[in-house]
Structures are given as C-alpha cells and as structure tokens.
Amino acid sequence: MYGYNGKVLVVDLTTRTTAWQPLDEDALRRFIGGTGLGAYLLYMHCPPGVDALSPENPLIFAASPLVGSRLTTSSKFAVLAKSPLTGFIGDSLSSSFVATELKKTGCDALIIKGRSDSPTLLAIDDGEVEFLDAADLAGLTTSQTERAVKRRLGHRSKVACIGPAGENLVRFASISNDGGRQAGRTGPGAVMGSKNLKAIALRGTKAMPAFEPGRLNEIGLDLARRSLGPATEKYRTLGTVANVSVFDRLGVLPTRNFRESTFELADRVSGEALHAGHHVKNAHCANCTIGCEQIVQTNDDGPAERGRMEYESGFALGPLVGIGDPNAMIRSARICDELGMDTISAGATIAWAMECGERGLISREDAGGLDLRFGNADALTEALGLAARREGIGGLLADGSRMAARQVGGGSADWAMHVKGLEMPGYEPRSLKTMALGLAVSTRGACHNRSSAYEADFSAAVDRLEASRERGRITMDGEDFGATLDSLIWCKFLRKAFDDLYEESAEIYELVTGWPMTAGGLRLAGERINNLKKAFNIREGWDRADDTLPARVLEEPLPTGAAKGVGLTRDDLDMMVEAYYEARGWTRDGLIPAGKLEELGLADVVEPQSAADDAV
Amino acid sequence: MGAGIETSGVVLAGGMSRRLGRDKAMEPFGGEPLIRRSLSRVSQVVDETIVVVNDAARGRELPLPDETRVAVDRWPGAGSLGGIFTGLEAARAEWALVVACDMPFLSAPLLRRILSMREGHDAVAPALDGRPEPTHAAYSKACLPHIERRLRANDLKITRFFDDVDVAYLPQSAIEELDADHLSFFNVNTEQDLDRAKRVMDRERGSVAVELFGMARIACGRDVVEIAAPLDGGLGRVVSALADACPELVGVAIRDDRTGLLDSYTFNLNGNEFVSGDAPRLRPGDRLLLFSSMAGG
Structure with missing residues (x-):
C-alpha cells in the first residue's frame, strides 16, 4: 500500500492493551484521511450517547495520505472525539511533526480508549507501545511537559500533551504538540485529561514511499513555488492578525462580547501595530513553505513574554474582552498556550463573564475579588489561570459559556456567544450573512473554518449585509471544499494557490497512493464526510433548533461602524438554513434521507434511525 | 429556461428620440454611444442582454456587442409597455431586468439590489416619492399575461398592470443608500438633459x-x-x-x-x-x- 499504512492502532488505557486493526482500501478511499477518516473512526468507535468525559469516548488522532510526502503544508493531523463542549462531533486540526511521526510509527490513525488510573505517558516507538507513569508531569505547563518528556525519551520523540487545563477537564482545553502547536477547538484536551493521559510521545522509522515519487516531486516543487505567490502574501507578511484593522473598518470585528463590531482601540492591537512594535520573526509549521506564524514579544515594563499571535487569539483576548493593550493580548495568548486552552473559547467565555460582571450578575465577591469588566487586562489574565485550575470563579468558566450561563441564569444565556456550545470566532455574523449561516449549521458549532463561508462575504459575489437563499448553496460548497481540504490534509492558506484544488489534488492523490481518483470523487468525498459528521450529531440527539445563532445576534442590530443598524432576523436566518438543507438534499427538519446516504455511499456506515425518508 | 441563465437584461431602445431630434441610443457619452453605456452597466448584473427595437433594420444599425440579442417590438406604437412585453417574452431567464437605453448613470449595485428582492414576487420596482420607476425594474414571466391583457385593451400606462401582480417596491431610503441623487433614473430626452448629464459627469x-x-x-x-x-x-x-x-x-x-x-x-x-x-x-x-x-x- 502506498500513502497509507492501512492500519489503526487502538490503545486501551483501562486494560493497558493495544491492537492493530486493518483499515481497508475502501474505507480509506471513501474518507481519505484527517477529519474524514477521523469522523469515520469516531462514528464506528464512539458508542451513542456516552458522556464526552467518560472512558468510552474515544480520542482519535488521524494522519492523512499526504503526511510524509513532503508536499508543502502536508504535515497535519486531525484530532476527533465527542466534544465535551458541544456534545456533538469534536474535531480539531494541528500542524506539526507529530503528524509525520504518527505515520512513521506504522498507523494511519491512533484511537485511545478507556481511562488510566493514574497520570500516564503513552510512548509509541515504531509500533511498540509503552504505558509510562507520568506522576512527575502532573500540573506542568505544556512546554514544561514537552521538555520533560523529551529529556526522558530523547529529543527525537514528538510530543502531544495537555497542560493543567486538560488535566482539570476544562471543557475547552487544547492538545499542545511539537513546540506549542495547538489542536484547540472543541476541547480535545479535556477528553485527553479525562483519560488521565498527560502526554503521548511518538517515534517511528517507517518510510512512507509514494507510488510515483518522481512526478510527485515535480508537482511538489511547483506547489512550493506557488505557495509563495500572491495568494499567501497576507499570511507571509503580517499573518492572520492583519484582519484586525480591516475587520474594524468593515464593521465585522466582534467587540465587547459582540455588543459592537468596531473597536476604538483596534489600531493599537492591529497586525500593523504588532508588526511595528512587537514582531520578532515569522515561523513555519512542519513542512510548510508559507510561514504565516507571527512570533511576537511584549515591549512594556511587565514580565517579558514571547509567543505566537493569530487573528483569532488576538480578537478573543483583545477586542472581544475590550482590551486594547497589545502586551496584555500577547501575555494572555501565551497563558492559554501554556495552560493548554483554546484561545477563542477562553476569551469568549470570559467576555460573557465580564458582561455578567457589568450587569451585576456576577459580583466582585462572587469572582473572588476579580473586577470582571471589559478592558480589565488583569481580570482577564487572572481569570484564565483560575479557569485552567478550576479555582473559584474558574470552576464556572471552565465549563464554557453555555453551561456557565445555565448556572448563572438571569438572562445571561442571551449573551453567551456560542453555537451548540462552541464559542464564536472573530467574524461578526450580522454583517457577514454567509458566515452567519456557516456558523449556525456547522457540525462542530460556531466554526469559521469548516465552511470558510466568510469568503463569499468578502467578495463582490454577494451583498454581505443582506441575507439570501443562495447562501445555502455557497455554504454547502464551502463546507465540502473544506472537508476535502481537511481530509487530504492541506493548509487552508494554501487553497488559493491551486488553480483547481479538486483536479490537482486528485492527481496528487493518485501519485501518492496509486489508486485512481478524480476531481468529482474528491468533491463527493467532501460531501460524504460532512454528511457523516451530521449523522454523528443526529445520533447524539441533534435537532433543527440546534442550527441557530445566539439571541444577541438575532435581536440586536449593530450599533457602530460601516454596518451600523444592520441586524439579522430569525426569519432571514431560517430562510438561509432551509435553503442550506435544500441544497444538501436533506429534509425540512435537516435530517438525511435514506436515499442521500445511499447516494453518498454511507448506507453501510450510518444506521437508518439517523436518516429520514423524504428530502425537502 | 436557458442553461445557466438566471437573469436577462432588457434595454428598451424603441423610442423615437423626438425631442432630441436625433437617435439618442447613438448619442456619444463618456466616449461611447449611450446604449453601449447602458448595456455595459446592465451586463454586469445579468447573464444575457436583449435590446428591444422598433424594426429589424434599426437593430442592425445599432452598435451592439456580439452577445447582445435584438428583439423587434411585437406591439409597435404601444410605447414602453409593448417594449417590456417584447423583451420579457424574448428573455431566456424567468426574470428580466428592464431599463431604458437613455439612462447614462445606471448603478450596478442598485440593479443588484433590485434583483435581490425577487424571491416570492412577480416584479420588483424602485419607488421614488411613492411612484414606481417601471423602466428601471425587474419583471418575471408571470407578468406576461397581465401585460398582454392591458396591451389588448390599449391600456398603455405601464404601472396599471401592477394592480394585477405581486410587486415588491424598493423603498426610497434603500435607493438613496446606493444612489443619493437618484441619478440612476435620470434619462436623456432633450438637449438640456444631455448637457446636465455631461455636467454631472464633469463634476x-x-x-x-x-x-x-x-x-x-x-x-x-x-x-x-x-x-x-x-x-x-x-x-x-x-x-x-x-x-x-x-x-x-x-x-x-x-x-x-x-x-x-x-x-x-x-x-x-x-x-x-x-x-x-x-x-x-x-x-x-x-x-x-x-x-x-x-x-x-
């Protein structure tokens, strides 16, 4: 077999046993790898209705056929589990040498089941699995953990681990890997923590030959050249944080818990400002030619910190919490990375709490002396630490905004800015109507990435301020494109470097695996994977009411900026959601008809109870 | 309906240009004949364009792009209503955006905005001071029988058939967001109009x-x-x-x-x-x- 190992490694932490299970060609071709293969394995291995933090919830690491090919941006992996934040499918991607090392151990995916009695370090060395005691790692930050594991097992090991937040089952805990890369969204770190699994160390020597290495190399060189063209200019220069100033100007920068969409201090925390005052260098992911990562450092009198800065981290730990101090933003992002928490959910949950503080629902006394109000940087950094340790008010925050709002009540659910329990990213849905639909229907909750639906809004193709039925088709196409991309796995930032992603990827897939593939086949795989994810959610109790947006978005027009006065009505959102179901060939209630499952080649995977009989 | 054609664009060029005294469709404006200017604006928002003329000979004389079709007025002498009927009937799409050939300041965003309101209606017309602008509007084929009935009754005021169909009106406030001075609706009938249009362009x-x-x-x-x-x-x-x-x-x-x-x-x-x-x-x-x-x- 080329491009794949054709095997899954299943590790049971309860019984301390391992099993190598075959993955047949049919499954690999249908689900490709990454998020697609992971979703398939999750569907097969996760018993319906289990608690996300129970031993029964499998934690799945999935590589892809491109991993090991040395093609630019190809060293990526997906992490899947039932999400402790949403109760639906949790999937997260990360880019690092963990992906290549995972595959070199001899598997395409690693499934971790059960729960260890004590903190454990899982060492996988060329297919040999060891369950090592990790009592000495307990409580360490992510970088401390990685260093300690490497000291113990050697520097060639690639490490994925959790920080204190994962150990304390913070529902938005991340899995940190290979020098601080994060698989952040949907809380995979909490699932890892629930298994008492502090770290995984991977080392392998298995070669990953391609079917036609010569031609693949030629294509790879050309792709690397194209990856340095205009399609990646923004990422290579200022990085994603360049969005701040533009989003502010367009009225799409979520500010103070989505009360506004412009931020008066945006120029202080913009990509341009960070470049001028804080930029140290650009860094690259494993096997990436683009190098979008901005390494920044503080420049004030406080403790010096150096770390990564992305738009999503910056928005969530800056404008969203009303903070216009770049040094506070850099420190907060660093705290999240070190404690092992998703920056978006962490910032958004604290933004919710700050609004509760300002409205008198959480008093200073409730917060253990913290003055929870927008713009208070000390309160932000304190709250991050409390959440990671589940101390005091942190116990409330650690469960994310949805559960916290249920506990606090007082109408605070109306400003808990999440979809299905996953906190919203930095794209204001009222002034980006395609994105609004993408956020409402995404299977993993409020996610900008799985659909990239914002892309249409930032173009002349649609009027971003007006809802319309055509958004249904656009969002579906974006999701299917995204699922293909996330299964192969390519970096999102490479997507515009292709003339035709499907055509070119189909050829590359053939060269890597030796199996025939067409553009249409990849497109269909994207659709199949999104339907499978949806089927997982349906099995977990999803219903039509879950595909919605927070009350604030549907009730309050934007008060400032280029989109002042613009809102989004429930009727308009419903119209777009219905159009999306129709485009997908689902029922009016958003269920998948049996005929659709048949058409997508899912009938043997998805149980009929998840399916409905009639399409729209 | 034609494959991939969601919206047709109809440019009415059947007028006699009596007051200007020469064919206004051919009048040079901003470096091109007026009708080319209208067509290029309309073609930004539609999938095909049709020009309605009085007779086939005029259709051949007009400086039209190759892809633009010509439709000869089926109701000569019935004014713009006959032209709308002819263009709408010739349209390959279910919907046609109708404008006149003598509108030098058509706005693509405003035209797009009109088209965005189609869903669930038979026609969409912008309204200024409560009066619809029927020669800067979008019509679906559902309007055809109603227009024909009025034509047969020689009832030629365009907006009369609006009583028989479901018309969505784009309010003045929405128009003004995109076209504060209502220049989109400005049409050239006289020498004075032409001067004014040129002054606007200079400004x-x-x-x-x-x-x-x-x-x-x-x-x-x-x-x-x-x-x-x-x-x-x-x-x-x-x-x-x-x-x-x-x-x-x-x-x-x-x-x-x-x-x-x-x-x-x-x-x-x-x-x-x-x-x-x-x-x-x-x-x-x-x-x-x-x-x-x-x-x-």
Missing part, C-alpha cells in the same frame, strides 16, 4: 481617499492617501493615480505596469461594496479601502 472628476491596510500601509508609512482621479475612468485610472501618489505601493499592492492591483490586494468602496472587475462609479468624497484579498484567519 465627478474629483478627489478620492484611499485607505491603506496591511503591508500597503506599512510600505507607504501612512493610513490614507488622497488622489485626484477621473471618477468615471475606471479602476485602472485610480490605480495609476495611486501609484503616482505612492510609488512604494508598486510591487507591494500594485502591479509593476501600474495598470491594476496585484491579485493579493482588493478594493472595497466605502466599507460596503467589494470591487471586482467592473469598476464602480466613484463620487467625490468616496473612500476606497485597499487591503488583502485573502479573508482567512
């Missing part, structure tokens, strides 16, 4: 502010650049004026030959409208935003 040669973002801002060392540009000259002229004002942008955001932006950059007009290949009509005081064409992150 619109003026100054535009370009707001810079990302590496464009860093390269220039400033946030905003004021440029003087011929406002009807298309984006090429704006880019060229911008390159003169800020040579640092060449190679960063502007192509080396100064004819356009690099693919990595895009313009947005006033924080609202994304500017694609078709140049927007700029007004004095407009603000063009120059930022990365990549929205991700």
Whole structure:
C-alpha cells in the first residue's frame, strides 16, 4: 500500500492493551484521511450517547495520505472525539511533526480508549507501545511537559500533551504538540485529561514511499513555488492578525462580547501595530513553505513574554474582552498556550463573564475579588489561570459559556456567544450573512473554518449585509471544499494557490497512493464526510433548533461602524438554513434521507434511525 | 429556461428620440454611444442582454456587442409597455431586468439590489416619492399575461398592470443608500438633459481617499492617501493615480505596469461594496479601502 499504512492502532488505557486493526482500501478511499477518516473512526468507535468525559469516548488522532510526502503544508493531523463542549462531533486540526511521526510509527490513525488510573505517558516507538507513569508531569505547563518528556525519551520523540487545563477537564482545553502547536477547538484536551493521559510521545522509522515519487516531486516543487505567490502574501507578511484593522473598518470585528463590531482601540492591537512594535520573526509549521506564524514579544515594563499571535487569539483576548493593550493580548495568548486552552473559547467565555460582571450578575465577591469588566487586562489574565485550575470563579468558566450561563441564569444565556456550545470566532455574523449561516449549521458549532463561508462575504459575489437563499448553496460548497481540504490534509492558506484544488489534488492523490481518483470523487468525498459528521450529531440527539445563532445576534442590530443598524432576523436566518438543507438534499427538519446516504455511499456506515425518508 | 441563465437584461431602445431630434441610443457619452453605456452597466448584473427595437433594420444599425440579442417590438406604437412585453417574452431567464437605453448613470449595485428582492414576487420596482420607476425594474414571466391583457385593451400606462401582480417596491431610503441623487433614473430626452448629464459627469472628476491596510500601509508609512482621479475612468485610472501618489505601493499592492492591483490586494468602496472587475462609479468624497484579498484567519 502506498500513502497509507492501512492500519489503526487502538490503545486501551483501562486494560493497558493495544491492537492493530486493518483499515481497508475502501474505507480509506471513501474518507481519505484527517477529519474524514477521523469522523469515520469516531462514528464506528464512539458508542451513542456516552458522556464526552467518560472512558468510552474515544480520542482519535488521524494522519492523512499526504503526511510524509513532503508536499508543502502536508504535515497535519486531525484530532476527533465527542466534544465535551458541544456534545456533538469534536474535531480539531494541528500542524506539526507529530503528524509525520504518527505515520512513521506504522498507523494511519491512533484511537485511545478507556481511562488510566493514574497520570500516564503513552510512548509509541515504531509500533511498540509503552504505558509510562507520568506522576512527575502532573500540573506542568505544556512546554514544561514537552521538555520533560523529551529529556526522558530523547529529543527525537514528538510530543502531544495537555497542560493543567486538560488535566482539570476544562471543557475547552487544547492538545499542545511539537513546540506549542495547538489542536484547540472543541476541547480535545479535556477528553485527553479525562483519560488521565498527560502526554503521548511518538517515534517511528517507517518510510512512507509514494507510488510515483518522481512526478510527485515535480508537482511538489511547483506547489512550493506557488505557495509563495500572491495568494499567501497576507499570511507571509503580517499573518492572520492583519484582519484586525480591516475587520474594524468593515464593521465585522466582534467587540465587547459582540455588543459592537468596531473597536476604538483596534489600531493599537492591529497586525500593523504588532508588526511595528512587537514582531520578532515569522515561523513555519512542519513542512510548510508559507510561514504565516507571527512570533511576537511584549515591549512594556511587565514580565517579558514571547509567543505566537493569530487573528483569532488576538480578537478573543483583545477586542472581544475590550482590551486594547497589545502586551496584555500577547501575555494572555501565551497563558492559554501554556495552560493548554483554546484561545477563542477562553476569551469568549470570559467576555460573557465580564458582561455578567457589568450587569451585576456576577459580583466582585462572587469572582473572588476579580473586577470582571471589559478592558480589565488583569481580570482577564487572572481569570484564565483560575479557569485552567478550576479555582473559584474558574470552576464556572471552565465549563464554557453555555453551561456557565445555565448556572448563572438571569438572562445571561442571551449573551453567551456560542453555537451548540462552541464559542464564536472573530467574524461578526450580522454583517457577514454567509458566515452567519456557516456558523449556525456547522457540525462542530460556531466554526469559521469548516465552511470558510466568510469568503463569499468578502467578495463582490454577494451583498454581505443582506441575507439570501443562495447562501445555502455557497455554504454547502464551502463546507465540502473544506472537508476535502481537511481530509487530504492541506493548509487552508494554501487553497488559493491551486488553480483547481479538486483536479490537482486528485492527481496528487493518485501519485501518492496509486489508486485512481478524480476531481468529482474528491468533491463527493467532501460531501460524504460532512454528511457523516451530521449523522454523528443526529445520533447524539441533534435537532433543527440546534442550527441557530445566539439571541444577541438575532435581536440586536449593530450599533457602530460601516454596518451600523444592520441586524439579522430569525426569519432571514431560517430562510438561509432551509435553503442550506435544500441544497444538501436533506429534509425540512435537516435530517438525511435514506436515499442521500445511499447516494453518498454511507448506507453501510450510518444506521437508518439517523436518516429520514423524504428530502425537502 | 436557458442553461445557466438566471437573469436577462432588457434595454428598451424603441423610442423615437423626438425631442432630441436625433437617435439618442447613438448619442456619444463618456466616449461611447449611450446604449453601449447602458448595456455595459446592465451586463454586469445579468447573464444575457436583449435590446428591444422598433424594426429589424434599426437593430442592425445599432452598435451592439456580439452577445447582445435584438428583439423587434411585437406591439409597435404601444410605447414602453409593448417594449417590456417584447423583451420579457424574448428573455431566456424567468426574470428580466428592464431599463431604458437613455439612462447614462445606471448603478450596478442598485440593479443588484433590485434583483435581490425577487424571491416570492412577480416584479420588483424602485419607488421614488411613492411612484414606481417601471423602466428601471425587474419583471418575471408571470407578468406576461397581465401585460398582454392591458396591451389588448390599449391600456398603455405601464404601472396599471401592477394592480394585477405581486410587486415588491424598493423603498426610497434603500435607493438613496446606493444612489443619493437618484441619478440612476435620470434619462436623456432633450438637449438640456444631455448637457446636465455631461455636467454631472464633469463634476465627478474629483478627489478620492484611499485607505491603506496591511503591508500597503506599512510600505507607504501612512493610513490614507488622497488622489485626484477621473471618477468615471475606471479602476485602472485610480490605480495609476495611486501609484503616482505612492510609488512604494508598486510591487507591494500594485502591479509593476501600474495598470491594476496585484491579485493579493482588493478594493472595497466605502466599507460596503467589494470591487471586482467592473469598476464602480466613484463620487467625490468616496473612500476606497485597499487591503488583502485573502479573508482567512
């Protein structure tokens, strides 16, 4: 077999046993790898209705056929589990040498089941699995953990681990890997923590030959050249944080818990400002030619910190919490990375709490002396630490905004800015109507990435301020494109470097695996994977009411900026959601008809109870 | 319906140009015949264009692009209502956007806005001071029998058939967001109208502010650049004026030959409208935003 190992490694932490299970060609071709293969394995291995933090919830690491090919941006992996934040499918991607090392151990995916009695370090060395005691790692930050594991097992090991937040089952805990890369969204770190699994160390020597290495190399060189063209200019220069100033100007920068969409201090925390005052260098992911990562450092009198800065981290730990101090933003992002928490959910949950503080629902006394109000940087950094340790008010925050709002009540659910329990990213849905639909229907909750639906809004193709039925088709196409991309796995930032992603990827897939593939086949795989994810959610109790947006978005027009006065009505959102179901060939209630499952080649995977009989 | 054709565009050119005394469709305006100007604006928002003329000979005389079809008025002498009927009947799409050939200031964003309101209606018409503008409106084929009935009854006032169908009206406030001076509806009937139109066009040669973002801002060392540009000259002229004002942008955001932006950059007009290949009509005081064409992150 080329491009794949054709095997899954299943590790049971309860019984301390391992099993190598075959993955047949049919499954690999249908689900490709990454998020697609992971979703398939999750569907097969996760018993319906289990608690996300129970031993029964499998934690799945999935590589892809491109991993090991040395093609630019190809060293990526997906992490899947039932999400402790949403109760639906949790999937997260990360880019690092963990992906290549995972595959070199001899598997395409690693499934971790059960729960260890004590903190454990899982060492996988060329297919040999060891369950090592990790009592000495307990409580360490992510970088401390990685260093300690490497000291113990050697520097060639690639490490994925959790920080204190994962150990304390913070529902938005991340899995940190290979020098601080994060698989952040949907809380995979909490699932890892629930298994008492502090770290995984991977080392392998298995070669990953391609079917036609010569031609693949030629294509790879050309792709690397194209990856340095205009399609990646923004990422290579200022990085994603360049969005701040533009989003502010367009009225799409979520500010103070989505009360506004412009931020008066945006120029202080913009990509341009960070470049001028804080930029140290650009860094690259494993096997990436683009190098979008901005390494920044503080420049004030406080403790010096150096770390990564992305738009999503910056928005969530800056404008969203009303903070216009770049040094506070850099420190907060660093705290999240070190404690092992998703920056978006962490910032958004604290933004919710700050609004509760300002409205008198959480008093200073409730917060253990913290003055929870927008713009208070000390309160932000304190709250991050409390959440990671589940101390005091942190116990409330650690469960994310949805559960916290249920506990606090007082109408605070109306400003808990999440979809299905996953906190919203930095794209204001009222002034980006395609994105609004993408956020409402995404299977993993409020996610900008799985659909990239914002892309249409930032173009002349649609009027971003007006809802319309055509958004249904656009969002579906974006999701299917995204699922293909996330299964192969390519970096999102490479997507515009292709003339035709499907055509070119189909050829590359053939060269890597030796199996025939067409553009249409990849497109269909994207659709199949999104339907499978949806089927997982349906099995977990999803219903039509879950595909919605927070009350604030549907009730309050934007008060400032280029989109002042613009809102989004429930009727308009419903119209777009219905159009999306129709485009997908689902029922009016958003269920998948049996005929659709048949058409997508899912009938043997998805149980009929998840399916409905009639399409729209 | 024709494959891939969602909207047709109908340009009415059947008028006699009595008051101007010469064929107004052929009148040069902004460097091209008036009808070409109308057609190019309409074709930005529709999938096919049709020109309705009185007789086939005139259709052959008009300077039309190859892809534009000609329809000969099926109801000669019945005025614009007959022209609307003829164009709508000839349309390959279910919907047709209808305008007159003598409207020099048609606005693509406003036309798009009209089309965006189609769902669930038979026609969409903008209304000024409560009066609909029927020769700057969109009609579905569901209107055809109702128009025909009025034509047979020689009841030629266009808006009379609006009583028989479901018409959505674009309110004045929405029109004014896109076209504050209602110039879209301005049509040329007399020599005086033509003079006025030319004065409007001259007035619109003026100054535009370009707001810079990302590496464009860093390269220039400033946030905003004021440029003087011929406002009807298309984006090429704006880019060229911008390159003169800020040579640092060449190679960063502007192509080396100064004819356009690099693919990595895009313009947005006033924080609202994304500017694609078709140049927007700029007004004095407009603000063009120059930022990365990549929205991700």
